[in-house]
Amino acid sequence: MHEQGAPSVLRIEDMPVPVIKANEVLIKVGAVGVSYHDVVERNGAYQRGVHFPMVLGNEVAGTVEKVGDLVTTLKAGDRVCCKPFQVCGMCRRCRNGMETACKKRRGVRGGYAEYVAITEEALVKIPDSLTFEEACMLGASTGVALNAVRDVAKVQIGERVLVTGASGGCGIPSVEIARASGATVIAVTRSEAKRQELLDIGAHHVIVAPDGKDFSGDVNALTQDEGVDVVIDNVGSRVFTPSFKSLAVGGRYAFVGQLFREEISINPARIFFKRARFIGVGSCRRDQLEDAVALVASGKVKPRVAKVLPLEQAAEAHAMVEGGDVVGRVVLKP
Ligand SMILES: [Zn+2]
Incomplete structure (x- = not known):
């Protein structure tokens, strides 16, 4: 170049x-x-x-x-x-x-x-x-997903894990590794065409949601209104609000990717009401x-x-x- x-x-x-x-x-x-x-x-x-x-x-x-x-x-x-x-x-x-x-x-x-x-x-x-x-x-893909799922979010057997950007480079191995860790995996993708592939690689549930759509109701329906113990977020700002709403009390929110330039906004009280932990992943x-x-x-x-x-x-x-x-x-x- x-x-x-x-x-x-x-x-x-x-x-x-x-x-x-x-x-x-x-x-x-x-x-x-x-x-x-x-x-x-x-x-x-x-x-x-x-x-x-x-x-x-x-x-x-x-x-x-x-x-x-x-x-x-x-x-x-x-x-x-x-x-x-x-x-x-x-x-x-x-x-x-x-x-x-x-x-x-x-x-x-x-x-x-x-x-x-x-x-x-x-x-x-x-x-x-x-x-x-x-x-x-x-x-750049499997190694980052391993860092996120195993070492940063410390996913345990029996936990519920939400993976955003699930059909992307870090999303696919995140789904596979969370599944191999014994978690129940909910994959979020923008494209209906990717639903079957995500089920094939091990997602238990797939939610198809365009950017900006609030999918937290779907997550609540799948988790008896408890939410997920872990979010592995490969997308960032555009899915933050519904992903945070989907997080269970005491849950861990792992930031892996930020695909857009927008910022996020949150009332700090929502973080301590939820006893949430925000964790950055990074390569x-x-x-x-x-x-x-x-x-x-x-x-x-x-x-x-x-x-x-x-x-x-x-x-x-x-x-x-x-x-x-x-x-x-x-x-x-x-
Ligand atoms: Zn050094």
């Missing part, structure tokens, strides 16, 4: 193979996911750290080609996937379980290519049973990505690959993802 704009700004060009630093690994890219983050970096909605020429791509899976002098855990030939960001590994936050908020955090980029350099810290080995197409998306740690890889390898969670396209069709892939009509990840193969 030499500028931001329509999908046509994505062009194939020859570039030198990246030169790795001592703590980096050169990856021969097997597959790269097209995330919504890539879309906003391309169309201009996202500006942070944008310099040209820029190679997009933070959902990388591939084979280790070469390792830097300080790399100890990986060697040429290993198959790996990555977190979508790299951290220092040394600061207070990195060392107390808050690596996702490292002050030196920087996004992975450069995956839309034959080779990319990524720090060792951001990479996790994958077994031969996982394809690159499945593995590339784990850091996934390396150990959580390792666990996500193990979960997928065990067959309990299945990454959804919507379509595989050659790198030359990156613009087409972006148009599909921006249009929002796909269930699962669109994946590019260089």
Whole structure:
């Protein structure tokens, strides 16, 4: 990319193979996911750290080609996937379980290519049973869902869990992981067409509600007027009010995504009357990505690959993802 704009700004060009630093690994890219983050970096909605020429791509899976002098855990030939960001590994936050908020955090980029350099810290080995197409998306979808459901919201057997944006990249694994945790899962989606798919992956109930519709009555009807113990909110402002109304007394509200720019407004009394807990999720740690890889390898969670396209069709892939009509990840193969 030499500028931001329509999908046509994505062009194939020859570039030198990246030169790795001592703590980096050169990856021969097997597959790269097209995330919504890539879309906003391309169309201009996202500006942070944008310099040209820029190679997009933070959902990388591939084979280790070469390792830097300080790399100890990986060697040429290993198959790996990555977190979508790299951290220092040394600061207070990195060392107390808050690596996702490292002050030196920087996004992975450069995956839309034959080779990319990524720090060792951001990479996790994958077994031969996982394809690159499945593995590339784990850091941004399954890993985040695992963080949200297991570690932040701490979903327990028998609890009722509401998942918003349930047919999206974090929504689908959130439904699967909540179900595998022994919870009763209520999935909310905007599209009637996605109802059956959500039931197939394990949702006990599906509520189809366009943005802005108050679906809390449906949730109450499904929960004997108790509400849900946990909300896993992948949408944000546009579903906040009905989702909060759906929360049981003493419930946990986990914020995973905010797809729109609006703010939310709430009378604080409603929070303490409900004894509600609001918790921010925020990406996934390396150990959580390792666990996500193990979960997928065990067959309990299945990454959804919507379509595989050659790198030359990156613009087409972006148009599909921006249009929002796909269930699962669109994946590019260089
Ligand atoms: Zn750090």
